[in-house]
Amino acid sequence: MTDAPSPQADTVTRADAEIIVRRAARALGRHGLVHAYGHCSQRLDADHFLVCTAKPLGTIAPGEAGTVVPVNGPLPDGVLGEVRIHREIYRRRPDIGGIVRSMPARAMALSALGRTPRVLHGMGSYFAPGTPLWDDPQLIRDDLAAEQLADLMADSPALVMRGNGVVAAAESLQSAVVLTWYLEDAARVEMDCLASGQPAKELSLEESQRRATRSGLIFERMWDYLTHGDPE
Template identity: 50%
Template sequence: MSNIDRLTLERRVRVAARALARHGLVQAWGHCSARIDGESFLVCASKPMGTIGRDEPGTVVRVNAPLPQGVLGEVRIHQQIYRLRPDVGGVCRIMPPHLVALSTLRVVPKPRHGVGAFNANCRFWDDPRLLRDDALAAQLADRLGDAPSLVMRANGAVTVGPSIELAAGFAWCLEDAARIETLVRSVASDASVEAACLTGGEIASRQVSSGAVFERLWEYLTAGDTEAKANEGGFPDPVWGTAS
């Protein structure tokens, strides 16, 4: 990777990290990364993501090597996902409140509205432990499979995408689906809760990224960030891997 490309990737990771914090998807904990190549990736600075400063560097991590000193232990989740998923270009480890609350009930938000369709194939990890050993992280990556997201019981979630921008976009969509799930369950009977979901055909019809859907979401997520650039180039059309 050239120095210019590395600087661009550093900036994209910083902007994504701050966007996740700005919208309450992470607090003191969480991290995000972007793939460099088949052997390495760049993870954000090991600090609360909302405090990552302009021009503050991340750390290059090898996929098949011990974590560098100072890198957070759960970054091994990123290692295992990049190892198993060559299609993944970005990973976000998030702790959004509605999603965490539902996860304690072993509930994964269902696709009940438009953006909820993008995580229709979300998986569930029924283990509240921190993932600080390679074997457990590998099991989680295997459980994720080809899905764009995985909810971890009482422990947040992981989202992935072909770029860091799309991984962050899926993170926002997942928490918005959890917000709608919480609202629906607060006002509906048990029978109507089960019925109030998009059908398979409706899910497919809403998993559409044309019309600058994710570009607009990225602009919303990064509004006010002086390092952000519109239309970053991380938005393939159509978005892959969201259908069951």
């Protein structure tokens, strides 16, 4: 694997970023984390990021170029309106190298209950002490709403939007994709526990901090799994 998650938000070349963004987009589509809607981006440098082309992520073809967006400036023509979420997160968090805006089914269902996944298993530990809920089902189509959402997200790795999907951010786009899968798995465990009617035992903060490790190539192995068979 030549594009594994990195420990910090390093700048990347445009050519490398294009491949990473396309592979991430197709992985999200292949594993049901997006459908017709969703987008992902990779930071290029302190002032720019690359967002995938505005089409269903699973249909993005090898070589299909994304669009460079200024971190401090208006969205270019043809870029989806909710990409302003990415812009506001990049502005506030220089450590962030990649962002995913997804539509995972179980996290969406929990959000309709006014809930986000509790920390019940190992993959959920990366979101301790919990994932914030943006309690508004409307699309983010203006700068003020995007700013308020980014402020609510603060330094969390993810945010759930009520009836409207998930935003995940990490030091690399690869890691943001992995976190998106982890959060949906946490939602799966949450729903299974709710269906059982039995009380679930949450991980303590200490247990979560110990479990949320990056050692042992944990994120790299998940990225390999999610991108296996990709044409690029």
